[in-house]
Amino acid sequence: MLPACGRGPERRPRAHAVAIRAFQYSPDTLTAGVGDTVVWENRDVVRHSATHRAGRLDTGTIGAGASGKWVAAQKGTYAYGCVFHPGMRGWLMVR
Numbered sequence: 230m231l232p233a234c235g236r237g238p239e240r241r242p243r244a245h246a247v248a249i250r251a252f253q254y255s256p257d258t259l260t261a262g263v264g265d266t267v268v269w270e271n272r273d274v275v276r277h278s279a280t281h282r283a284g285r286l287d288t289g290t291i292g293a294g295a296s297g298k299w300v301a302a303q304k305g306t307y308a309y310g311c312v313f314h315p316g317m318r319g320w321l322m323v324r
């Protein structure tokens with residue numbers, strides 16, 4: 230069926246999941262679309278976060294067994310890490 234007159238094809242927002250396990254984001258690289266939600270699920274027994282250095286992405290503290298989410302409002306490449314564990318690295322591409 231053709232889209233309604235005057236309207237382009239609509240893209241439904243999607244949800245993406247990133248597991249945090251053994252101090253790693255899995256997947257560590259993810260591509261999402263504008264409007265999508267990304268959920269980080271902490272499967273470790275310590276707290277983590279997904280935090281962009283300049284504050285463009287931040288889940289806040291994610292307790293053990295909890296999850297944090299973020300809605301991708303703007304296109305860009307977001308390199309993020311954990312405020313508690315400097316060795317953790319993840320990348321999120323929003324297109």
Ligand SMILES: [Cu+2]
Pocket residue numbers: 252276277278311312313314317
């Ligand atoms: Cu951490």
